[in-house]
Amino acid sequence: MYVNPASLRRAAERRVIRLLMAGSARSRAELARRSGISAVTVGKTVDHLVSAGLLRELERATKPPRRHGKTMMGRPPRLVTLEAVTPRFFAIELGVRETRVATLPVAGPTDSMWRKSLKTPRTPNTFIARLGHACQTARIEQPWGILVSVPGVVNERENRILYSPNLHWTEGRSLLAKIGTLLGAGLCAVQEIRALALGCLARAEHDDSFILADFGDGVGSAVMSHGRLLEGPLPLTGEIGHTPVPGNTRACGCGGTGCLETLLSRRGLLQTHREQTGSADADWDSFIQHSRNQPLKPWLRRAIDAAATVVAGAVNVIGVRRVVLTGELIELGDAVVERFRKGINAAALWGRFGEVECRGAPRRRFLGLSIAAIQRILLPELPHRPGSGSNSNGA
Ligand SMILES: [Zn+2]
Numbered sequence: 001m002y003v004n005p006a007s008l009r010r011a012a013e014r015r016v017i018r019l020l021m022a023g024s025a026r027s028r029a030e031l032a033r034r035s036g037i038s039a040v041t042v043g044k045t046v047d048h049l050v051s052a053g054l055l056r057e058l059e060r061a062t063k064p065p066r067r068h069g070k071t072m073m074g075r076p077p078r079l080v081t082l083e084a085v086t087p088r089f090f091a092i093e094l095g096v097r098e099t100r101v102a103t104l105p106v107a108g109p110t111d112s113m114w115r116k117s118l119k120t121p122r123t124p125n126t127f128i129a130r131l132g133h134a135c136q137t138a139r140i141e142q143p144w145g146i147l148v149s150v151p152g153v154v155n156e157r158e159n160r161i162l163y164s165p166n167l168h169w170t171e172g173r174s175l176l177a178k179i180g181t182l183l184g185a186g187l188c189a190v191q192e193i194r195a196l197a198l199g200c201l202a203r204a205e206h207d208d209s210f211i212l213a214d215f216g217d218g219v220g221s222a223v224m225s226h227g228r229l230l231e232g233p234l235p236l237t238g239e240i241g242h243t244p245v246p247g248n249t250r251a252c253g254c255g256g257t258g259c260l261e262t263l264l265s266r267r268g269l270l271q272t273h274r275e276q277t278g279s280a281d282a283d284w285d286s287f288i289q290h291s292r293n294q295p296l297k298p299w300l301r302r303a304i305d306a307a308a309t310v311v312a313g314a315v316n317v318i319g320v321r322r323v324v325l326t327g328e329l330i331e332l333g334d335a336v337v338e339r340f341r342k343g344i345n346a347a348a349l350w351g352r353f354g355e356v357e358c359r360g361a362p363r364r365r366f367l368g369l370s371i372a373a374i375q376r377i378l379l380p381e382l383p384h385r386p387g388s389g390s391n392s393n394g395a
Pocket residue numbers: 241242243252253254255256259261
């Protein structure tokens with residue numbers, strides 16, 4: 001089989017970056033050991049990535065290294081990290097209620113990074129005007145790219161928002177094109193749940209296959225399989241929120257009836273809470289206070305069980321044994337995650353042989369966008385054969 005040497009080099013570069021994303025600074029020898037790539041190749045790869053500005057070499061430690069309590073002979077190894085100082089990318093989280101924008105170095109979000117947030121406007125022109133205003137104080141010279149996380153159904157390859165039930169005015173190509181023109185760089189759209197899955201991947205060196213299910217303004221999921229986001233022929237993967245739940249008669253924004261999203265989105269949860277308590281003006285904060293760390297109400301148990309069955313169906317079809325839950329729903333406490341874990345294990349075939357792991361995690365969307373920057377802008381996958389096209393966004 002023909003293997004393009006350039007694509008092997010690229011695979012080594014992506015592997016090194018992935019190891020550095022997961023943790024702290026590492027020496028070349030450590031990177032070689034953890035990646036299984038030869039020390040010579042790792043050395044060349046690191047040198048190349050340092051000269052390209054993706055990695056930074058740390059000053060040599062002043063103390064000689066110690067191993068097993070003994071001082072080692074020779075010079076301490078030089079450690080490398082991802083470049084975490086110079087802002088290179090604009091990152092934008094386009095949200096239903098709030099939009100956040102930041103400048104990111106290659107390493108992803110840092111405590112000291114520039115960031116702003118704005119209430120999401122209702123028209124493209126107002127959005128561009130407010131974004132331009134917000135970005136006036138951003139100090140970034142010749143940005144390497146713009147990453148935008150967007151809700152809804154997105155064609156990432158064409159930077160086109162196909163359908164956005166909560167933000168119809170963003171649909172089409174023109175908003176994203178205008179953002180690119182405004183900020184003066186190439187733009188890369190990432191569906192918002194897929195951005196979360198990339199952020200989750202970045203922090204887990206060995207955990208590269210999972211389903212991430214997010215419960216927020218909408219309900220959706222993304223599938224990570226061997227470090228790659230699952231791609232389907234349609235731009236509609238992971239749409240668990242639009243699976244109907246028997247007995248649920250609520251109308252959904254998608255035009256369907258009884259979708260899971262109408263029960264477990266922020267709006268759906270609040271609607272049931274209001275119906276159950278008779279307090280029509282209860283807001284989200286009062287719902288959280290009322291429910292946090294309390295035994296789960298019967299209606300919430302039923303809704304979670306329905307969601308767990310849908311997720312278990314995905315587990316059965318895709319063949320992964322880890323589920324990560326993110327979003328506002330898990331703010332209600334550990335009992336939510338535990339209920340999911342039991343429900344998924346009761347319904348997934350893997351639950352008969354082993355355990356489907358289920359855990360809650362914070363949303364790391366900016367981190368996911370920085371992974372997208374590496375995978376799609378800095379180190380895109382190269383064709384494996386002469387003449388074949390690049391075919392994936394995966395790592
Ligand atoms: Zn729906």
